[in-house]
Amino acid sequence: RVRPRTPGPATVPPRPAAPRLLQPPVRAAPAQPCRSPARRLQGGGRCPARSRKQVRARWPAVPRPAWLAGTGGPGRRADGSLSAAGQKKELQELYLLGPQLGSGGFGTVFSGTRLSDGSPVAIKHVARESVLQWDERPDGSRVPMEIVLMEKVGSGCRSIIQLLDWFELPDSFVLVLERPERSQDLLQLLQQQEFLSEEAARWLFCQVLEAVRHCTACGVLHRDIKPENLLVDPESGDLKLIDFGCGTFLQERAFTQFAGTRTYCPPEWICQGRYHGHAATIWSLGVLLYVMVCGCLPFEDDREILLGELIFRPQVSPECRHLIRWCLAQHPAADRPQLDQIFRHPWVWAGCL
Structure with missing residues (x-):
């Protein structure tokens, strides 16, 4: 059980060791399947998946572009x-x-x-x-x-x-x-394993939070946080956020143009045609965490995003479910957390205490 402790939002203490990300999780058939396998983890949008890393010690001859x-x-x-x-x-x-x-x-x-x-x-x-x-x-x-x-x-x-x-x-x-030599994008890892253990998901999620916090401090909005844009070293668990092609400068006023992946967009964009950068980022973090622990997208189209119904694997802990539901709250200003509140959430801190 998590000890009653409320650390500040500024730092996440180092963890002793990364979990073995490539160790296959124990799979149990969910009470209700998340999505059809053919459509699992595939998300449409303006920023398609990027590189698939294949490290080679010596480069073969390639046509000169x-x-x-x-x-x-x-x-x-x-x-x-x-x-x-x-x-x-x-x-x-x-x-x-x-x-x-x-x-x-x-x-x-x-x-x-x-x-x-x-x-x-x-x-x-x-x-x-x-x-x-x-x-x-x-x-x-x-x-x-x-x-x-x-x-x-x-x-x-x-x-x-x-x-x-x-x-x-x-x-x-x-x-x-x-180019980290041993890394592969998180989508590849999920396609190999179906989903991650909560221990592995927490390890990676904390690194994503640190990357988002640094971007925010620099006045940068990434706008396309998803498994395809996260490189992971399966041995060390080190993660790197890539591809700022959809990014822009942070601003306090609402954005009226969307850039990113449609299945990761927040409901306020669908309803109102506008969104605020911080709130949209929190929404995408909720989608990402759901994908890591469930192995599928929570919503496949605009109708499902607006409906907001979430179906979890039975093995997902109540603390993890609470964090995901909080990030995926329909009303951004009133109900969605701030980034520092996510850092202080019991599920995030469970692996650090």
């Missing part, structure tokens, strides 16, 4: 500094391109290695016409919002993927990201 030729234009570092044309080495002089890992509506991701030290990287190519939002620099240049957001959250949180370098090409941008 057309955009890789002539990449010696103005170079920009992840710290935001801009070097004059010709002062920075070309992309192919710094990184070795590997096989394609995945592609979606907003870019294509390749494996790669940094030639200076052999570190593995991910190389994301984004065509100009696929960029949703732009931000203007003090010098008048325009860069994709994704790059600006990743620069803002670039340090201080190990649960967020790091932008190492980026390049501007005539018709596109190239982002060089860190």
Whole structure:
């Protein structure tokens, strides 16, 4: 039983060791199946699933993409500094391109290695016409919002993927990201195991909370928190939030344009065509936690989102159910928790006491 303790929202104490995420959970047939297997965990939306990581020690020969030729234009570092044309080495002089890992509506991701030290990287190519939002620099240049957001959250949180370098090409941008070698996205892990134990789910959920708190402190709203955008090391349990392609700056007023995955959108967007960033993030966290412990989406369409009916596996604890229901409350301002309240929830703290 959890001891009566109310820690502050600022920190989550370190846990002794990560659970074995790849240990298959004990499965018992639920009293009522969550969703049809064919549709389990599949969510439509404007931000499709991203890369599927396959780590290889040596890269086989791959066709040279057309955009890789002539990449010696103005170079920009992840710290935001801009070097004059010709002062920075070309992309192919710094990184070795590997096989394609995945592609979606907003870019294509390749494996790669940094030639200076052999570190593995991910190389994301984004065509100009696929960029949703732009931000203007003090010098008048325009860069994709994704790059600006990743620069803002670039340090201080190990649960967020790091932008190492980026390049501007005539018709596109190239982002060089860190690539944890043993990681796979959480969707793959769930498809292998069906669902996670509450111990494993808590371990990962706390890291997501830390990533969200850091984004919030930096004034960044991710807007697409889901299993496909969470890289997990199955051995250590380390997690990293990826893909800020749907993100934007936080604001106090309501958003009137939706970006993200439809099955993770809050009911206020469906009813009113507007949502607040903090409340929508809490809703997506509730959907994510449900997916981790139940192995399926809580809602498959707008009608189910508005209905708000939740069906749990019988093995899900009352504390976990309470947290999920709280995050998925229909009325955002009155009933949904704040982020610091989630940090203090008994289910979150159960593994720390």
